[in-house]
Amino acid sequence: MARPRSFDERAVLRTARDQFWSTGYAGTKIDDIAAATGLGKGSLYGAFGDKHALFLRVFDDYCTDAVDGTRRDLAGPDSGAYQRLRDHVFAIAEATGTDRDLRGCLLAKSTAECAEHDEAVAARASRAFRDLADQLTDCVTAAQRAGDIAGDQPPDRLAGLLLAVLRGIEALGKGGATPAALRAIAETALALLPKPVMETPRSP
Amino acid sequence: MARPRSFDERAVLRTARDQFWSTGYAGTKIDDIAAATGLGKGSLYGAFGDKHALFLRVFDDYCTDAVDGTRRDLAGPDSGAYQRLRDHVFAIAEATGTDRDLRGCLLAKSTAECAEHDEAVAARASRAFRDLADQLTDCVTAAQRAGDIAGDQPPDRLAGLLLAVLRGIEALGKGGATPAALRAIAETALALLPKPVMETPRSP
DNA sequence: CGAGTTCTTGACTATCTCGTCCAGAACATA
DNA sequence: TATGTTCTGGACGAGATAGTCAAGAACTCG
Numbered sequence: 001m002a003r004p005r006s007f008d009e010r011a012v013l014r015t016a017r018d019q020f021w022s023t024g025y026a027g028t029k030i031d032d033i034a035a036a037t038g039l040g041k042g043s044l045y046g047a048f049g050d051k052h053a054l055f056l057r058v059f060d061d062y063c064t065d066a067v068d069g070t071r072r073d074l075a076g077p078d079s080g081a082y083q084r085l086r087d088h089v090f091a092i093a094e095a096t097g098t099d100r101d102l103r104g105c106l107l108a109k110s111t112a113e114c115a116e117h118d119e120a121v122a123a124r125a126s127r128a129f130r131d132l133a134d135q136l137t138d139c140v141t142a143a144q145r146a147g148d149i150a151g152d153q154p155p156d157r158l159a160g161l162l163l164a165v166l167r168g169i170e171a172l173g174k175g176g177a178t179p180a181a182l183r184a185i186a187e188t189a190l191a192l193l194p195k196p197v198m199e200t201p202r203s204p
Numbered sequence: 205m206a207r208p209r210s211f212d213e214r215a216v217l218r219t220a221r222d223q224f225w226s227t228g229y230a231g232t233k234i235d236d237i238a239a240a241t242g243l244g245k246g247s248l249y250g251a252f253g254d255k256h257a258l259f260l261r262v263f264d265d266y267c268t269d270a271v272d273g274t275r276r277d278l279a280g281p282d283s284g285a286y287q288r289l290r291d292h293v294f295a296i297a298e299a300t301g302t303d304r305d306l307r308g309c310l311l312a313k314s315t316a317e318c319a320e321h322d323e324a325v326a327a328r329a330s331r332a333f334r335d336l337a338d339q340l341t342d343c344v345t346a347a348q349r350a351g352d353i354a355g356d357q358p359p360d361r362l363a364g365l366l367l368a369v370l371r372g373i374e375a376l377g378k379g380g381a382t383p384a385a386l387r388a389i390a391e392t393a394l395a396l397l398p399k400p401v402m403e404t405p406r407s408p
Numbered sequence: 409c410g411a412g413t414t415c416t417t418g419a420c421t422a423t424c425t426c427g428t429c430c431a432g433a434a435c436a437t438a
Numbered sequence: 439t440a441t442g443t444t445c446t447g448g449a450c451g452a453g454a455t456a457g458t459c460a461a462g463a464a465c466t467c468g
Binding site for chain 1 (some may be wrong): 226227228230231305306307308312313315316319320321326327329330332357361362364367368369370371372373375376378380385389391393397398
């Protein structure tokens with residue numbers, strides 16, 4: 001009953017995300033996004049509202065993707081939980097270390113830039129961090145049930161620490177830390193997780 | 205032999221730092237700084253050069269102060285090294301948790317915003333992180349010598365992990381984590397540091 | 409095919425922002 | 439006090455930037 005959109009909304013959002021990701025909120029011009037997507041400004045404003053609304057949309061999608069990705073990494077049966085945790089931590093360290101243009105993580109970048117003055121960004125970021133912590137907690141709990149992590153520390157505590165380590169790896173990665181250094185941090189963190197007391201085989 | 209400066213350079217730099225700190229590099233206008241300091245733009249440009257040069261000056265000073273503050277926290281004799289380390293980690297957690305306007309750390313914020321595109325910022329940040337890691341390494345080494353941390357992990361590894369935890373605390377603080385959560389992270393990190401095997405009193 | 413509706417394009421406005429410039433002010437020295 | 443030098447304040451110009459708008463394009467339904 002009317003003229004249809006000539007563009008793929010998700011592709012445009014991805015392009016806009018890359019722009020915000022690369023140059024930050026304040027540093028990104030609507031004209032940059034228009035040029036990168038090939039859309040006129042009228043289409044952008046018509047479809048997504050103003051710059052802030054567009055950013056919020058992009059940021060929300062990014063957070064959702066990030067949380068979903070972590071869920072995919074960590075979800076599963078108790079038996080493999082510890083291994084999944086290890087793999088996840090190493091994967092983050094590896095990804096951060098090999099991100100040679102220092103683009104880092106949009107969640108971290110936007111939180112640093114905007115949380116202070118932008119209530120909406122702060123709220124979304126807060127939820128994302130909470131979701132990430134919850135998933136880590138679930139995975140640690142599973143690993144404890146499986147006997148791969150000792151139960152003498154509350155799982156949410158260990159998860160909180162792991163989340164901090166992950167965010168720290170991200171921050172140090174932006175600061176130019178070498179991939180090897182980031183890997184070492186991941187290794188050390190995992191090495192210090194409390195191991196259950198070795199179950200000595202009983203002789204009859 | 206000429207008209208002297210009518211302003212205190214250090215006070216102006218502090219004010220400029222607060223502006224950049226609050227609104228970021230791209231988000232800060234030279235006019236904001238002029239208004240906040242009460243200086244005309246001519247004076248600002250005359251004294252510090254353009255926006256980028258002023259920012260670099262401010263950022264360099266901030267990094268120097270941050271590293272010096274950490275040095276003051278951590279330097280001292282072997283006997284108190286572990287306690288100083290504890291105090292430092294808790295102090296960071298406390299400061300981050302009670303920073304209610306989420307201003308965070310200028311080093312982290314600027315690195316996140318600028319490192320990707322600004323070589324000078326990236327280099328200065330990299331040096332600052334290296335210095336922080338070195339100081340943590342020294343302190344861990346001292347604590348190991350004093351027998352308060354086990355020697356089974358290389359000190360630079362433990363220091364790297366601690367630095368990541370500290371930067372993670374900072375990142376999560378910006379993300380709205382509660383002071384209690386940040387304290388818990390600090391506690392857990394310290395609790396997991398390898399303790400030396402208890403020296404059992406020898407019976408004759 | 410015609411009418412109605414929504415989308416597109418890019419010119420346009422109003423405002424913001426960086427950085428310059430200059431006329432006058434403030435000071436040291438002779 | 440006269441002179442030379444540097445600093446100050448703010449007006450100014452050039453260009454950037456967010457957001458609007460109108461004229462026409464594309465499509466659906468009757």
